[in-house]
Amino acid sequence: xxxxxxxxxxxxxxxxxxxxxxxxxxxxxxxxSIIDSKDFVKLHLNHAGKTSxxxxxxxxxxxxHFCLSLDSLNRIDxxxxxxxxxxxxxxxxxxxxxxxxxxxxxxxxxxxxxxxxFTPVECPKGTEAYIREAFGFGYDSKNDDYKVVRVxxxxxxxxxxxxxxxxxxxxxxxxxxxxxxFPYILPNNKRVWGVHVNGALHTVVQKCxxxxxxxxxxxxDVGTSELYEVPEMDLxxxxxxxxxxxxxxxxxxxxxxxxxxxxxxxxxKEYGVxxxxxxxxxxVPPVPELYMGLCPLAYSESGDKVLLDYDGRCLIWYxxxxxxxxxxxxxxxxxxxxxxxxxxxxxxxxxxxxxxLVSLDSSSETDLTEKQKGQEKNxxxxxxxxxxxxxxxxxxxxx
Amino acid sequence: xxxxxxxxxxxxxxxxxxxxxxxxxxESVAVQLEVIRELxxxxxxxxxxxLYNVTSEILALVIEYCKHHAETxxxxxxxxxxxxxxxxxxNEFMNVDENILLELCSAADYLDIKSLFELTCRTLASLIxxxxxxEVRKMFNVENxxxxxxxxxxxxxxxxxxx
Numbered sequence: 001x002x003x004x005x006x007x008x009x010x011x012x013x014x015x016x017x018x019x020x021x022x023x024x025x026x027x028x029x030x031x032x033s034i035i036d037s038k039d040f041v042k043l044h045l046n047h048a049g050k051t052s053x054x055x056x057x058x059x060x061x062x063x064x065h066f067c068l069s070l071d072s073l074n075r076i077d078x079x080x081x082x083x084x085x086x087x088x089x090x091x092x093x094x095x096x097x098x099x100x101x102x103x104x105x106x107x108x109x110x111x112x113x114x115x116x117x118f119t120p121v122e123c124p125k126g127t128e129a130y131i132r133e134a135f136g137f138g139y140d141s142k143n144d145d146y147k148v149v150r151v152x153x154x155x156x157x158x159x160x161x162x163x164x165x166x167x168x169x170x171x172x173x174x175x176x177x178x179x180x181x182f183p184y185i186l187p188n189n190k191r192v193w194g195v196h197v198n199g200a201l202h203t204v205v206q207k208c209x210x211x212x213x214x215x216x217x218x219x220x221d222v223g224t225s226e227l228y229e230v231p232e233m234d235l236x237x238x239x240x241x242x243x244x245x246x247x248x249x250x251x252x253x254x255x256x257x258x259x260x261x262x263x264x265x266x267x268x269k270e271y272g273v274x275x276x277x278x279x280x281x282x283x284v285p286p287v288p289e290l291y292m293g294l295c296p297l298a299y300s301e302s303g304d305k306v307l308l309d310y311d312g313r314c315l316i317w318y319x320x321x322x323x324x325x326x327x328x329x330x331x332x333x334x335x336x337x338x339x340x341x342x343x344x345x346x347x348x349x350x351x352x353x354x355x356x357l358v359s360l361d362s363s364s365e366t367d368l369t370e371k372q373k374g375q376e377k378n379x380x381x382x383x384x385x386x387x388x389x390x391x392x393x394x395x396x397x398x399x
Numbered sequence: 400x401x402x403x404x405x406x407x408x409x410x411x412x413x414x415x416x417x418x419x420x421x422x423x424x425x426e427s428v429a430v431q432l433e434v435i436r437e438l439x440x441x442x443x444x445x446x447x448x449x450l451y452n453v454t455s456e457i458l459a460l461v462i463e464y465c466k467h468h469a470e471t472x473x474x475x476x477x478x479x480x481x482x483x484x485x486x487x488x489x490n491e492f493m494n495v496d497e498n499i500l501l502e503l504c505s506a507a508d509y510l511d512i513k514s515l516f517e518l519t520c521r522t523l524a525s526l527i528x529x530x531x532x533x534e535v536r537k538m539f540n541v542e543n544x545x546x547x548x549x550x551x552x553x554x555x556x557x558x559x560x561x562x
Contacts, residue, residue, distance in 0.1 A: 015524035022560035026532050026553050029544045
């Protein structure tokens with residue numbers, strides 16, 4: 001067998017886990033340049049989401065952090081966790097946003113970390129920045145950039161709500177920019193801002209900056225920094241409303257608490273289309289007296305099961321065909337039974353993360369766009385050439 | 400376009416391999432080769448097509464694959480059963496010598512059969528993941544163009560990945 005062309009090598013490698021790719025950079029200079037190229041990183045990312053063996057769950061516990069492979073739910077080694085006392089907020093394209101006093105970006109697959117530069121809260125004199133802040137992280141496909149959004153709720157000395165300063169960090173420029181203020185009260189949970197679907201971050205907010213007002217799903221477009229409302233499903237009277245949203249399988253999902261702490265999970269199959277909201281499952285907890293959070297994490301590779309994080313206490317495979325929880329995975333640190341509850345808060349937060357080679361290096365925009373243009377031109381040429389070659393050498397049309 | 404409605408009998412194509420073996424295939428099988436489908440759509444297809452980059456051994460396998468996929472998809476069985484059947488077939492089909500696998504991958508790229516190309520790429524990827532650098536070089540016929548110092552430096556960048 002002769003040498004395979006670069007494009008075929010790239011296709012083969014694009015189905016591998018990052019650890020093996022980092023190893024195979026040593027095969028030869030051409031292989032190293034394939035694996036380091038921007039086109040390959042995108043191709044690999046595209047394929048990584050399709051195979052659950054390339055996805056992992058990062059579990060952020062009170063005193064322990066670890067990583068599980070999504071297909072087996074067995075522990076995998078990701079080296080030492082990069083920082084103590086950080087909490088995991090959200091992940092996008094294999095990069096993870098972590099926060100303590102300063103936000104950090106982390107690629108667990110390449111084990112690279114990037115500290116974000118400091119940016120002050122810009123509030124007029126006499127006001128105090130309330131400690132409530134929220135971060136979200138997403139991909140801006142139009143500018144091929146990764147962005148972190150920070151919202152800080154500013155209140156006066158009496159604790160009265162004034163405004164919510166919003167700043168956006170661009171990985172490409174390594175700079176923070178202030179954008180229009182966030183016009184709602186921040187949700188309580190720090191993690192609820194990072195629901196990344198369709199190039200936007202989502203959360204559920206009270207419509208007016210006073211409590212008890214009606215709720216809505218708000219989206220922040222990572223590319224344009226614009227806010228918009230996402231249509232909700234029509235609900236009958238007995239519903240309390242949407243308590244949270246999550247992203248799963250590229251779609252927005254919503255959690256609807258019901259009577260006796262039963263919960264429903266709905267999926268918006270077509271983004272932005274109200275009529276496409278469909279009930280996915282109804283979950284009956286074994287202990288109805290206690291309110292438990294429920295978070296859908298991922299579909300199984302065959303698509304007939306959903307992995308649920310039950311209040312950070314255990315992971316459950318929910319069988320969509322049989323409509324019941326099918327298997328509870330026992331993991332060290334996790335409770336092994338739904339009945340063994342205690343009064344402590346959720347022990348873990350589980351974040352789904354795809355294995356990717358996405359780089360955390362900032363680079364100047366002009367460099368990139370010119371390089372990209374060059375690559376696209378080359379690609380076009382290559383396709384045209386391939387077809388010509390095929391027709392001239394490969395085919396002989398005879399009657 | 401008009402030809403398919405005019406003819407009542409099934410249209411067949413003759414595919415000739417690099418080593419001169421001729422295979423007779425029905426249109427439903429031939430259209431799985433994207434390059435042939437394009438010729439048919441462009442009304443440039445002749446009933447006799449020579450494929451100079453594929454040996455008869457590989458072409459026979461490619462046709463077996465396309466035939467099975469064409470039959471399963473048009474068989475009228477439910478989508479889930481067809482899916483499972485294809486999965487079983489694909490798994491068995493990939494149980495070949497690795498040199499054959501490399502040639503199948505190359506042929507699938509050349510003939511533009513997307514599903515077979517992805518299948519062979521994924522199989523190759525899982526095959527090589529636990530191999531050493533030297534074994535991978537040998538399998539893909541790749542020459543090591545790093546100097547000892549250069550290779551050491553590249554290895555050092557992600558030393559943990561070798562553990």
